[in-house]
Amino acid sequence: MAGSNEVNANESKMVVPLNTWVLISNFKLAYNMLRRPDGTFNRHLAEFLDRKVQANATPVNGVLSFDQLIDRSTNLLVRIYRPTPILDTEDPQTSPSPATSSIFSSLISCPSPDPFPVIIFFHGGSFAHSSANTAIYDSLCRRFVSLCNAVVVSVNYRRSPEYRYPCAYDDGFTALKWACAQPWLHSGKDSKLRVFLSGDSSGGNIAHHVAAQAIESGITISGNILLNPMFGGQARTESEERLDGKYFVTLQDRDWYWKAFLPEGADRDHPASNPFGPNGIDLRGLPYPKSLVVIAGLDLIQDWQLAFVEGLKKADQDVKLVYREQATIGFYLLPNTDHFHEVMEEIKCFVSSNC
Amino acid sequence: MGPYPCGSAAGGWEGVRSEAQCTAAPDIDGLLAGAGYRVRSSDLCQVAQRLERLESAMVYNSGGGHADYDHLASDAVHYNPSDLASWVDSMLSELTPADPGPVRHAPAPDGWVDQIYPQPQRAVAARMEEEEDSGIRLVHLLMSSAEAIQRGDAALSGSLIDEMRLLLTRVNTGFGIGKVAGYFVDALTRRLYSVSSPAASGSPAEYEILYHHFYEASPYLKFAHFTANQAILEAFDGHDRVHVIDFSLMHGLQWPALIQALALRPGGPPSLRLTGIGPPSPDGRDSLREIGVRLAELARSVRVQFAFRGVAANRLDDVRPWMLQVAPGEAVAVNSVMQLHRLLTDPDSPGPAPIDSVLSWIHGLRPKIVTVVEQEADHNKTGFLDRFTEALFYYSTMFDSLEAGRANGSAVQQQQATAVAEVYLQREIRDIVCCEGPDRAERHEPLVRWRARMGQAGFKPVHLGSNAFKQASMLLTLFSGEGYCVEEVDGCLTLGWHSRPLIAASAWRADDLEDNARPVPDNFIFSSISSTSNTNDSNNNNNNNNNIINGNGSMLRRNSNNNSRSSDSSSQQESIHGM
Numbered sequence: 001m002a003g004s005n006e007v008n009a010n011e012s013k014m015v016v017p018l019n020t021w022v023l024i025s026n027f028k029l030a031y032n033m034l035r036r037p038d039g040t041f042n043r044h045l046a047e048f049l050d051r052k053v054q055a056n057a058t059p060v061n062g063v064l065s066f067d068q069l070i071d072r073s074t075n076l077l078v079r080i081y082r083p084t085p086i087l088d089t090e091d092p093q094t095s096p097s098p099a100t101s102s103i104f105s106s107l108i109s110c111p112s113p114d115p116f117p118v119i120i121f122f123h124g125g126s127f128a129h130s131s132a133n134t135a136i137y138d139s140l141c142r143r144f145v146s147l148c149n150a151v152v153v154s155v156n157y158r159r160s161p162e163y164r165y166p167c168a169y170d171d172g173f174t175a176l177k178w179a180c181a182q183p184w185l186h187s188g189k190d191s192k193l194r195v196f197l198s199g200d201s202s203g204g205n206i207a208h209h210v211a212a213q214a215i216e217s218g219i220t221i222s223g224n225i226l227l228n229p230m231f232g233g234q235a236r237t238e239s240e241e242r243l244d245g246k247y248f249v250t251l252q253d254r255d256w257y258w259k260a261f262l263p264e265g266a267d268r269d270h271p272a273s274n275p276f277g278p279n280g281i282d283l284r285g286l287p288y289p290k291s292l293v294v295i296a297g298l299d300l301i302q303d304w305q306l307a308f309v310e311g312l313k314k315a316d317q318d319v320k321l322v323y324r325e326q327a328t329i330g331f332y333l334l335p336n337t338d339h340f341h342e343v344m345e346e347i348k349c350f351v352s353s354n355c
Numbered sequence: 356m357g358p359y360p361c362g363s364a365a366g367g368w369e370g371v372r373s374e375a376q377c378t379a380a381p382d383i384d385g386l387l388a389g390a391g392y393r394v395r396s397s398d399l400c401q402v403a404q405r406l407e408r409l410e411s412a413m414v415y416n417s418g419g420g421h422a423d424y425d426h427l428a429s430d431a432v433h434y435n436p437s438d439l440a441s442w443v444d445s446m447l448s449e450l451t452p453a454d455p456g457p458v459r460h461a462p463a464p465d466g467w468v469d470q471i472y473p474q475p476q477r478a479v480a481a482r483m484e485e486e487e488d489s490g491i492r493l494v495h496l497l498m499s500s501a502e503a504i505q506r507g508d509a510a511l512s513g514s515l516i517d518e519m520r521l522l523l524t525r526v527n528t529g530f531g532i533g534k535v536a537g538y539f540v541d542a543l544t545r546r547l548y549s550v551s552s553p554a555a556s557g558s559p560a561e562y563e564i565l566y567h568h569f570y571e572a573s574p575y576l577k578f579a580h581f582t583a584n585q586a587i588l589e590a591f592d593g594h595d596r597v598h599v600i601d602f603s604l605m606h607g608l609q610w611p612a613l614i615q616a617l618a619l620r621p622g623g624p625p626s627l628r629l630t631g632i633g634p635p636s637p638d639g640r641d642s643l644r645e646i647g648v649r650l651a652e653l654a655r656s657v658r659v660q661f662a663f664r665g666v667a668a669n670r671l672d673d674v675r676p677w678m679l680q681v682a683p684g685e686a687v688a689v690n691s692v693m694q695l696h697r698l699l700t701d702p703d704s705p706g707p708a709p710i711d712s713v714l715s716w717i718h719g720l721r722p723k724i725v726t727v728v729e730q731e732a733d734h735n736k737t738g739f740l741d742r743f744t745e746a747l748f749y750y751s752t753m754f755d756s757l758e759a760g761r762a763n764g765s766a767v768q769q770q771q772a773t774a775v776a777e778v779y780l781q782r783e784i785r786d787i788v789c790c791e792g793p794d795r796a797e798r799h800e801p802l803v804r805w806r807a808r809m810g811q812a813g814f815k816p817v818h819l820g821s822n823a824f825k826q827a828s829m830l831l832t833l834f835s836g837e838g839y840c841v842e843e844v845d846g847c848l849t850l851g852w853h854s855r856p857l858i859a860a861s862a863w864r865a866d867d868l869e870d871n872a873r874p875v876p877d878n879f880i881f882s883s884i885s886s887t888s889n890t891n892d893s894n895n896n897n898n899n900n901n902n903i904i905n906g907n908g909s910m911l912r913r914n915s916n917n918n919s920r921s922s923d924s925s926s927q928q929e930s931i932h933g934m
Contacts, residue, residue, distance in 0.1 A: 013403070018399050018400065018403060019384050019386055019387050019394075019399060021403060022387065022392075022394065022399060022402055022403050022406065022439070023387060023390055023392070025403070025406045025407075025410070026392070026406060026439060026443075028410075029406065029409055029410055029413065029446075030436075032413060033427045033428040034428065036425065036428075042428045042429070044821070044824060044825035044828045044829070045428055045433065045821055045825065047824070047828065047841070047842075048433060048436070048821045048824040048825070048843050049433065049436045049821075051390060051391020051392065051436065051437060052391070052842060053391070054854075054856075055854070067853065067854045067855070069853055075837050075838050075853070077853060077854055079854075133854060135389065135390050135391035136389075136390045136391075139389050139390070333390065334386045334390070335386070336386060
């Protein structure tokens with residue numbers, strides 16, 4: 001095992017920049033320490049090790065952020081990212097000076113008279129790791145704001161194993177309903193919420209399921225953006241066997257995370273992990289949103305991700321696949337590869353053409 | 356309720372998180388810094404190699420079967436995960452005792468932390484209440500009123516206050532924005548209409564009661580005590596004679612736990628001295644001594660050799676190091692919970708502040724550890740509006756957390772504790788809003804500023820690790836109200852509510868302290884001046900001190916048991932011995 005690890009390190013080192021390799025390897029080893037064989041999770045150590053950042057209501061590179069509690073019963077927090085607000089000079093008599101108005105009332109002001117997208121983002125972490133205020137996801141959300149001139153709502157959903165299916169989905173749907181109820185997020189002459197659901201890894205999985213749930217509520221979603229979405233199934237696929245342990249991820253850890261998230265006793269063909277599997281739903285004829293699905297060619301679960309794309313196509317849904325052959329997991333975390341920049345362009349185009 | 360951002364829009368730090376290059380010290384990898392990790396670009400290769408070795412070591416230690424990293428997770432103590440190289444090295448040394456040596460890395464240059472993690476204006480978690488519009492209007496009016504005061508427009512401010520009073524009758528003042536707004540309207544009214552400078556009302560005894568209720572109603576002070584005790588316990592490891600100097604004894608609530616922990620120390624407890632500083636009792640009672648007696652009884656019951664000394668002083672800067680009677684060879688811990696900020700002055704005022712001299716003599720004691728807990732807020736801004744805004748958002752979060760505690764507590768006692776705890780906080784609010792210049796005591800400053808100040812005063816950080824973090828987190832689970840969060844930031848721990856840190860705990864030691872205990876230098880043996888200490892002439896004492904400091908290091912030392920009292924504002928109290 002030690003021998004093959006050396007080989008693996010060399011392989012993965014050849015396909016990612018050194019700082020990316022250090023970052024993702026660090027995550028891998030730290031996460032190894034947090035998962036216990038009995039299925040429990042060392043949450044205290046996880047929170048200690050997780051690098052977080054504070055929200056910042058002062059614009060940095062044109063983006064500011066603030067936290068908002070949207071559901072007291074579950075302590076559901078979201079972090080909202082938006083472009084620098086336009087100052088409100090409506091009422092010179094009693095309106096505060098620019099200093100005060102920019103602090104407060106303009107935080108929740110409409111960013112623009114023209115239609116703008118609202119991207120609800122679900123961070124990754126295989127349902128167990130990370131938070132909305134984790135540094136890597138704070139960076140990514142800020143980038144989305146600048147890229148798409150969007151307001152980004154990053155959801156601090158409940159994580160497994162403490163909170164299993166369907167808690168994360170419920171929190172996602174709560175965030176969607178909350179966004180629907182915010183006047184300042186509606187834009188354009190028709191005052192519509194132009195909402196996109198997005199996420200990476202487990203966040204991508206959540207985005208799909210929230211979109212599916214939204215169908216029956218009649219909420220219109222402009223698009224789904226799934227980055228390396230986390231799917232799985234009971235069978236062992238070719239990509240899983242070929243890539244097991246080679247690029248930061250092992251089948252063993254995938255199994256652990258599913259076991260921690262899915263209901264006790266369920267197997268990986270549960271519709272949460274395998275939406276188009278034996279227990280899946282039929283989306284044909286239903287108003288499921290357009291999807292942009294990005295898959296990394298060195299991600300061992302790609303066969304499941306490709307099966308997801310196939311499933312959408314078979315249900316006559318609109319899906320664009322972006323397959324990056326030599327990309328590994330987490331390529332979107334650091335802006336130091338072509339994968340990163342070209343995928344960001346794809347996202348920008350997708351959002352602007354569907355907004 | 357709408358969102359609660361923090362602070363004014365002034366003083367932003369543009370460009371720190373730019374994608375290509377952080378305004379970090381050169382050679383730190385900018386992209387990893389954005390992810391929260393400090394690694395020098397020149398070290399990247401070595402760190403990568405160490406990571407590979409760590410992985411191999413982890414696999415090896417798993418016994419070839421089911422991977423079991425429990426040792427690293429449960430036994431090892433982790434420190435400062437941002438310093439990735441050190442973290443990897445510490446993990447490696449846990450697994451492989453024979454190690455060729457750590458990654459070469461120099462300590463980060465001074466001020467680096469400020470550049471990457473300057474204290475941004477933090478957003479406070481908002482609350483969605485039904486009276487959203489009234490609530491927003493209240494905040495709007497508060498800010499306008501404060502701004503009018505800053506501009507000197509008392510008339511406008513007064514009329515806005517009237518409007519707010521009216522609005523408060525329509526808003527639910529039992530919780531949320533209505534409650535905290537009420538306190539701020541009250542404070543604004545006092546500022547506007549009080550003839551004399553509104554000094555903090557109430558006696559020290561009253562203050563102690565408020566403090567006690569705040570202690571009961573929320574986890575903040577418990578967190579402070581707990582975290583500090585953990586650091587003190589670790590610093591005292593291997594020392595037989597230890598001396599804790601508590602900058603504000605209060606009811607001594609912090610110390611039973613430490614005494615008990617020391618009693619259970621493997622290898623036996625050290626002999627413990629506790630010097631408690633507190634205000635003099637006006638009615639002739641010796642409250643410091645009373646607490647000392649209680650603690651001595653506890654120490655006796657767990658067989659810890661214990662001695663107590665009380666030092667009565669109205670202000671920390673009235674205390675002189677000789678009053679603490681630090682003895683040679685003992686390990687000293689200085690503990691300050693929410694005290695140091697009182698020694699600050701207005702940032703704009705020239706000249707040294709009391710904090711500088713106090714930090715200087717603390718440093719001179721060569722303490723093994725200095726534990727500092729402070730409010731995590733910038734309430735020392737000169738501009739009134741800025742300060743007011745910051746306080747509004749800080750205390751609304753604080754009140755919100757108290758509220759959750761009250762809602763979840765069933766006992767009448769809990770309800771009462773919460774109500775009185777609010778009065779405790781009200782005093783702080785009044786001080787921040789109403790007082791100026793030397794009258795203002797609650798000059799809270801954020802952790803990043805304390806870090807700089809401690810660094811300049813010659814202290815190095817002692818990192819609080821994952822064990823302290825874990826135990827703090829577990830402490831919080833005893834408090835219902837899941838909104839509390841403990842976070843680790845560069846070796847310090849913060850406790851907050853709904854992602855807003857409210858209290859920050861850090862630990863320090865003098866930077867030229869060697870690991871082996873050094874005898875206290877001669878210039879701090881003050882027993883030779885004890886015979887002249889009991890005059891009212893503090894200048895005389897200072898001169899004596901100076902003479903000793905500047906003098907020859909070969910003065911004779913005489914051990915003295917000083918049982919005398921004096922009637923000036925600072926005095927020594929009788930020692931109390933346990934066992």
